[in-house]
Amino acid sequence: MGGPRAKSTIVYVTPDGVYPGGVTSEDATGVRRRDAAATRRLLLEAARRRFAADGYTAATVRDIATDAGVNVALINRYFTSKEGLFEACLAGVGDELGRTVGDVTLDRIPHDIAARLAGPHAAQHRTQLLLLLRSSGDEKAEAIRVEILRRFAEKMTAAAGLRPDDAGILRAQLALAASIGIALLRASTALEPLASAGQDDLVGPLTDMFTALMAPRDA
């Protein structure tokens, strides 16, 4: 009690009927109905899912807006265009990846990737990975994506103790490409046993694969 604002059930009454508040941009906590930051967030979340799942072209702004529970026109208001929204999604993923992918060591990479592919938060991580290969044809978006991938591979190169020359970076990029390919095939087809393999099933093969690919070698 004592809050400055009574948080009783909010209800909108319109000529078309009565429906509960929060359909548009309400936080789960019930605070604030007209909040630009919150709507932006909702749009970004919905867009990320749609772009990752359907691809840039197949994902329509109307679908995204509906998923977010937001009016379509707000996409253009907050992100200028569909491409702007896509770029914002990519930038967001870049930030998260930069923060969450801390300093890893080679022996933890397979387990880490297996967790990203089939772990408890696989859905989010898979969305992140898939976004990285969804192309919009837009130059700016393309540049952002390449930069994210480049940095990601760079980190893996360092983590694996590979020499930071072309050969070493190539190996890290191959590992990254392989991971994304696995994520994509798991997500987009019903290919068994790959599609429903659990984390435990993946760790073994992935360990073999990544250690062979990225274990530092001399000469």
Place this chain on the structure above:
Amino acid sequence: MGGPRAKSTIVYVTPDGVYPGGVTSEDATGVRRRDAAATRRLLLEAARRRFAADGYTAATVRDIATDAGVNVALINRYFTSKEGLFEACLAGVGDELGRTVGDVTLDRIPHDIAARLAGPHAAQHRTQLLLLLRSSGDEKAEAIRVEILRRFAEKMTAAAGLRPDDAGILRAQLALAASIGIALLRASTALEPLASAGQDDLVGPLTDMFTALMAPRDA
């Protein structure tokens, strides 16, 4: 002379002007102008390229028809719909893959894949691989694709001498997914050095990767 038909320059004269014949479905040899089989072939080739490069949704029937030098309406005549054309492309790739991917052995797989990714006919092979993960949302197309992938992985399992149980097949499918991922990232981004790595650069890492992933193991 004495040919049954004078093959002089063919010219169409229409109310809109005069333009040379063969714009539509003429073979390079100059034979036959109105040939349903040839037009089908041209459409399939163009569609395969477009679908692989741009994805199902982004590839428009008008683009495909223009690439093929053929009237748009013929797509619907010969393939019923855009989805029908896509299914026909997938089926074609399935046939080719079934024929060209003969009996391989484990030690030749890395070199073989490296050749497909960066060899002399990389463009065709890459188109084949990319088509396998382009989704149309159509159920029938989805079924065709999964079947192709399933068979492909099955062949790799046998070639590698892996046990045909879930664990073995999973490893083959992982190798397949990794290959496709590499192909996709090479094709869709300017990520260096991966994007322009040659066949020689790829054989080494791929060999490490695939032997570790697919070398038969006991216990």
Place this chain on the structure above:
DNA sequence: GCGCTATGTAAACGATTGCTGACTTGCCAA
């Protein structure tokens, strides 16, 4: 309380999409 501005809504715009029907026209058989 009042008015201004940020936020959200509704409706429509032109462009583009896949597709169709009515039509020409080349080509082979009789």
Place this chain on the structure above:
DNA sequence: TTGGCAAGTCAGCAATCGTTTACATAGCGC
């Protein structure tokens, strides 16, 4: 030579796309 039919052309359909515009309204400063 000439019908008949397959092959190809053309114009336009309805639907959907991304986007814009004009309008309502909530919420905060005064």
